[in-house]
Amino acid sequence: MANLQQIKQIAAQLYLNLDNPQSVRQQLKRINKSQTQLRQLKQEVNAKLKNLNQPNNDFGLDEAAAIGLHLFGKHRIAREVTRQGNRIERQERKQQKNARQPHIKMSNLIDNYIFEGDRLKTMAQNYLKEQSK
Numbered sequence: 001m002a003n004l005q006q007i008k009q010i011a012a013q014l015y016l017n018l019d020n021p022q023s024v025r026q027q028l029k030r031i032n033k034s035q036t037q038l039r040q041l042k043q044e045v046n047a048k049l050k051n052l053n054q055p056n057n058d059f060g061l062d063e064a065a066a067i068g069l070h071l072f073g074k075h076r077i078a079r080e081v082t083r084q085g086n087r088i089e090r091q092e093r094k095q096q097k098n099a100r101q102p103h104i105k106m107s108n109l110i111d112n113y114i115f116e117g118d119r120l121k122t123m124a125q126n127y128l129k130e131q132s133k
Contacts, residue, residue: 002042002044002110007038007106007109007113011116014031014117021128024128028124031121032117034117035117035118038113038117039110042107042110042114045103045110052100062081062082062085062088065078066085
C-alpha cells in the first residue's frame with residue numbers, strides 16, 4: 001500500500017533544470033518514470049478506496065430478531081431492536097467515511113504531483129523546440 005513518504009520520495013524527482021538539451025531530455029525521462037510510479041501508487045490507493053466503499057449489505061441478526069419479534073406480536077421490542085441496529089449501521093458508515101478521508105487526500109496529492117509533472121514536461125518540450133530552431 002502506498003504511503004505518504006513513498007509519494008514524497010517519488011515527487012522529489014519532479015524538478016526541471018533548463019540548462020542544455022541533452023540534460024533536459026534525461027530529465028524528461030526521469031519525470032516520465034516518476035509519473036508512472038505515481039500512477040501505480042494511485043491505482044493502489046483507488047483499489048483501497050474501492051474496498052472501503054463497498055457497502056456491507058449483510059442481513060444482520062437484528063433484522064432477523066425484529067422479524068421474529070413482530071411475528072410473535074412483540075412490536076415494541078421489535079422496533080427497539082430495529083432502532084438499535086440502525087444506530088449501529090449509522091456509526092459504522094461514519095467510521096467508514098472517516099477511514100476513506102486519508103485515502104482521498106492521498107489520491108488528490110498524487111493527482112497534484114502528476115499535474116506538476118505534466119507542467120514540467122510541457123516546459124521542457126517548449127525549451128527543446130526553442131533550442132532546435
